[in-house]
Amino acid sequence: MIKNPLELYKHLDQSNCRRCLLPSCIAFSVAVIQGQKKLSDCPLLSAEKINELTGGIVRKKSMSEEQDAYLALLQEEIAQQDLKDIASRLGLPLKEETVGVKCLGKYFWINAQGGMASECHCNNWVHIPILHYLLQSKGLQPAGEWIDFPAIQDAGGKERFFAHRCEESMQQLVDEHTELFFEILDLFEAEEVRETEADKARILYPLPKVPFLINYWESEESFPSKLNILFDSKVSENTNVESVYMIGRGMVEMFHQLIIRHSSGELF
Known part of the structure; x- marks a missing residue:
């Protein structure tokens, strides 16, 4: 298994020919691991070598992909909970089968599947912390320290x-x-x-x-x-x-x- 750019680099001719439109073979290796380039983008790799390497490369997930995967796990956990119980435990409002969480003065509403709706822009940096809060928060008042x-x-x-x-x-x-x-x-x-x-x-x-x-x-x-x-x-x-x-x-x-x-x- 090829888990990092250096391991893939060892299989290249290391000539830095730039025909892949990248400045070096190590840059090409990084791009392949990150999913930004394909092995076939290197004209010096034979079809036999490409077949040998294909399937053995463990592509590194981007930060966005990792966040999406974590979000999906949190949504699965939310789906197994009763929103009424969560709202009661944390003192949060309920509206039309959703629970409301206030973030920076604006309400974000979470449904039974962990989906989120708001009049504000919704993205992972709000969605993930809110779901984690619903699942794990003890609802303790700030100590003021x-x-x-x-x-x-x-x-x-x-x-x-x-x-x-x-x-x-x-x-x-x-x-x-x-x-x-x-x-x-x-x-x-x-x-x-x-x-x-x-x-x-x-x-x-x-x-x-x-x-x-x-x-x-x-x-x-x-x-x-x-x-x-x-x-x-x-x-x-x-x-x-x-x-x-x-x-x-x-x-x-x-x-x-x-x-x-x-x-x-x-x-x-």
């Missing part, structure tokens, strides 16, 4: 990714569009925190009882700007670290798109 991402249960090894793809990416947006960014937060029922050391602080609720605290310090003389995202100490009782990370990335992308819309006159 704030912790950083590394302190979340099972966060080990994910800190760098959250810091880079969520906090640093969000900070770049705030640095470049400070006033607009906080105006956008107000669209999602952000709560202003006045007693704080940060220059600006807002609490958002991407899931019920799962607050995110965004703190921002503006640059000052020799001190650069700073942004962090904190979580209630009960966060692991109501969701998991994967959902926190997915929500963080999703919010950054959403805020970025809203800033683009504003620049073209489509927002406010």
Whole structure:
């Protein structure tokens, strides 16, 4: 079985001829494993060699495919539950055989098969955390004590990714569009925190009882700007670290798109 690009690379002539329209044979190997190229796209592989290798390649799933597969599993679990029981356990509203979950001030409605409907755009970064919340949340009230991402249960090894793809990416947006960014937060029922050391602080609720605290310090003389995202100490009782990370990335992308819309006159 060929499970990675290096194993496939060993079967190529390694001449980097570029006739596959990629810069190197290793790039071709990566593309094949990711499903972006076929073995037949290499003109130097014989039909016999292609037949030998075909079927032995384990194609790596894309992030989107992995999310779709996980979503399908969560939907199967939801289908085995009674939505009324879930709503009762978590204190959520029911409407026409669906249960409502408020995300950033907007309701998303989940049916008995785990499908989701809303007046807002629906995608995996909302859908997956909501289903996981319905299945696993204990419905505990926030404790009012704030912790950083590394302190979340099972966060080990994910800190760098959250810091880079969520906090640093969000900070770049705030640095470049400070006033607009906080105006956008107000669209999602952000709560202003006045007693704080940060220059600006807002609490958002991407899931019920799962607050995110965004703190921002503006640059000052020799001190650069700073942004962090904190979580209630009960966060692991109501969701998991994967959902926190997915929500963080999703919010950054959403805020970025809203800033683009504003620049073209489509927002406010």
